[in-house]
Amino acid sequence: MDKQSVAVLGAGSWGTALALVLADNGHDVRLWGHKEAQIQEINHYHTNEKYLPNIKLPASIKGYTSLLEALIGLETVIVAVPTKAIREVVRKMASCLNHPVTIVHVSKGIEPDTLMRISEMIEEEMPPSLLKDVVVLSGPSHAEEVSLRHPTTVTVTSKNMKAAEFVQDLFMNQNFRVYTNPDIVGVEIGGALKNIIALAAGITDGLGYGDNAKAALMTRGLAEISRLGTKMGANPLTFAGLAGIGDLIVTCTSVHSRNWRAGNMLGKGETVEEVLNSMGMVVEGIRTTKAAYQLAKKYNVSMPITEALYAVLFKGENPKKAVDALMNRMKTHEMEDLVNILDERLEDEK
Incomplete structure (x- = not known):
């Protein structure tokens, strides 16, 4: 060029x-x-x-x-x-x-x-x-x-x-x-919503819950992002690519991630105000959690991780209580999300 x-x-x-x-x-x-x-x-x-x-x-x-x-x-x-x-x-x-x-x-x-x-x-x-x-x-x-x-x-x-x-x-x-x-919708939604999951992943690390819990959270988080994204018109395949799982992995697992660091501090007992004052930089996931919570209501999409994090950030919910409640949710079939996403996609294309 x-x-x-x-x-x-x-x-x-x-x-x-x-x-x-x-x-x-x-x-x-x-x-x-x-x-x-x-x-x-x-x-x-x-x-x-x-x-x-x-x-x-x-x-x-x-x-x-x-x-x-x-x-x-x-x-x-x-x-x-x-x-x-x-x-x-x-x-x-x-x-x-x-x-x-x-x-x-x-x-x-x-x-x-x-x-x-x-x-x-x-x-x-x-x-x-x-x-x-x-x-x-x-x-x-x-x-x-x-x-x-x-x-x-x-x-x-x-x-x-x-x-x-x-x-x-x-x-x-x-x-x-x-x-x-x-897929401009999918790329923007994937990039924005992964910050929510990174905050939650940081909380589980701050609580000392280990890699197993974080892997589960990231996997269910990707399903959550895909559910909302496809409702908004995104191609579900986008979330299997760089703007989806790629960005999710790097943001949930790296100490470079502001959102992970903020969540980690929350998991260790600091308040939202203390975290923001300590970091001195914008933590996009906090603001995006509010928007995603509103989007979940608008599109009638189940987003339990987003809802749990919203309760922690904006309603004063105890992080440990919120994470424990997530881990004890009613069991469902793992493939339900994928099947529902594909069914909706096929219906939209008719």
């Missing part, structure tokens, strides 16, 4: 790691953040120590605090901010633009109350005259490992697969492999 100029909005760990991938591919990268000291560090020392300690950034990554300057003359913008900041950042972006751009969002969440996926939020906030396409990049990818150039594989999706293929070429290199998937 020819050299491109790309803006990355959000100078946290993930935005910075993706900026590094783009710079490795020979592109000029404008990394936008709102903290002056952080941007000065990026420009003068080529580091971002708070988010990616001990990583040297390529000189082709230039930091900006002015969103207007960061966007001048660009056609591709990577949005790497938390879900709760998406609308504000997109509105600000729209006020700075006088030409259409392709927006690649790399966040994983669902907005409570509106129950919108992130691509839907972007489409609602960005005037059609300023939006070429929305592309989603998702999959099992810790920023810490990407920044070390460890092998990583992700997926991209869009309503316009030509746009997805452009983003695939933009990011693809020997360390960062990119696949395409036409």
